[in-house]
Amino acid sequence: MELLKIENLTKTIKKKKILDSISLTVNSGEIVGFLGPNGAGKTTTIKMVMGLFHITDGYINVCGHDVTKDFESAMKNVGGIVENPDLYKRLTGRENLEYFASMHDGINSENIDSIVELVKMSGRIDDKVKTYSLGMCQRIGIAQALLHNPKLLVLDEPTNGLDPIGIKELRDMLKYLSKEADVGVFISSHLLSEMELMCDRIYIIDNGVIIGEKDIHQEDESVEDITYQYTFVTDNNTKLMAYFNALQYSSVIENGGVNVVLSRNEIPNIVAQLVQDDMKIYAVNQKHRTLEQDFLSMTSGTKTQIR
Ligand SMILES: Nc1ncnc2c1ncn2[C@@H]1O[C@H](COP(=O)(O)OP(=O)(O)OP(=O)(O)O)[C@@H](O)[C@H]1O
Ligand SMILES: [Mg+2]
Structure with a gap:
């Protein structure tokens, strides 16, 4: 099932084309990478998928809902982190999650416990966020993104600040979510090696244009010549x-x-x-x-x- 469909998306800021007619899809059960160097347009795209940025032209559809016309229904199906997770440093991890949960219907403390377990933060969840490392904040951010049980998870460079073990755990967690819970994951990064290990498919963006798409499971025929x-x-x-x-x-x-x-x-x-x-x-x-x-x-x- 197609969870995210971006079609001919264009973003212009002060007459400068930041994104130029990009199109891509994310299906359920799939981890799709969004790979590109600094300034390529990853965060801009992700902000538009999350409804945080106005669309200049083109359209974004999440689970059958147009993000512009049908904002609330679209957002019910998306969870994500843009750049760094926005947490209240004076509150504990649990209090942060409880606060976010209060903004959605039907999330109880058991839901919170199981997500905390999933992101492996049970041991530190009652400590204040200001005592957390960057990687721990990332984990709480992912927990927060998952609280309302979204079908599509959108993560902007979530491995920033994670150590190799943290990156592996994130990879395992995303694989678990996509393969076991059928969540679709859209994840940006500037590291090809990281994307190759994590993703099913990768779109490569450069200067606001998608310049390539790679299916990781498909053998590259010309691999001997690279x-x-x-x-x-x-x-x-x-x-x-x-x-x-x-x-x-x-x-x-x-x-x-x-x-x-x-x-x-x-x-x-x-x-x-x-x-x-x-x-x-x-x-x-x-x-x-x-x-x-x-x-x-x-x-x-x-x-x-x-x-
Ligand atoms: N509010 C804004 N006003 C003007 N230009 C902007 C704005 N936001 C982003 N840009 C420009 O859009 C381009 C794409 O930025 P974006 O943050 O999407 O890149 P990115 O791929 O996320 O890069 P990074 O890997 O550094 O996070 C950059 O040239 C940036 O300077
Ligand atoms: Mg960015």
């Missing part, structure tokens, strides 16, 4: 650099290794050759594909700039 930066650590990096130079690959020595850009399928032959030449190879590390590299392959080499 180039990565590799770092070779050997007992003779100068010799290795000369070897790459002879092959007309540019390489640099950095932090005790040789960095070179290659496609994956070139590695086995190169390694075999180096071994034959009696070179000791201690490591061949593949640098994780960066958002920029992904952009480069999608925008055929034009470097993206923050406006």
Whole structure:
């Protein structure tokens, strides 16, 4: 079932086009990533989905309700955090949740307890928010977004400030919500690696335009041809650099290794050759594909700039 449908959404602020006719969908049971660098337009889009920002053109539909025309019905189905969760620091986590619960019908203390359990905050829920770490505030923010049992969860960079364990727990929690409770999740981030682990599909936004869509479960046919930066650590990096130079690959020595850009399928032959030449190879590390590299392959080499 389609929970979120954004069609030709455009946002202009002071004659500047912040979003230019973007379209996307989120289905129930699906985690959809919204990936883009600083200033791409992620928060702007999310604010419009949450009804916090006026739409210049196009439309947003949540669970069959037009966000502009049918605001209240649409909002009943959405929970979210934009930028950072807005919490009362002098109140405890529980008091914050009780306060938000009071703004909706039919949320009792058992509902609150089970959500607190879900976000793993039971141990600290009766402490004041001012004593919480950033990650704990994020958890309370997510609990708050889930209180009214929304079908669609919208999260703007929720991993900001989380440590790796916190990120994994968030990932597990979102997967649980999407797969077990059929919630649709729309989540923004500027980290491709994080999105790849968490999402079913990813939209890539840059300069207010959606420049690509990736289905994570679909094998990339041309994966063998994608180039990565590799770092070779050997007992003779100068010799290795000369070897790459002879092959007309540019390489640099950095932090005790040789960095070179290659496609994956070139590695086995190169390694075999180096071994034959009696070179000791201690490591061949593949640098994780960066958002920029992904952009480069999608925008055929034009470097993206923050406006
Ligand atoms: N109220 C505003 N007035 C003018 N420009 C704005 C306003 N809000 C956002 N912008 C501009 O819109 C563009 C997109 O901003 P937005 O906050 O949506 O980006 P983002 O993708 O969330 O970036 P980040 O990763 O840094 O959070 C930026 O160029 C920003 O300067
Ligand atoms: Mg933002």
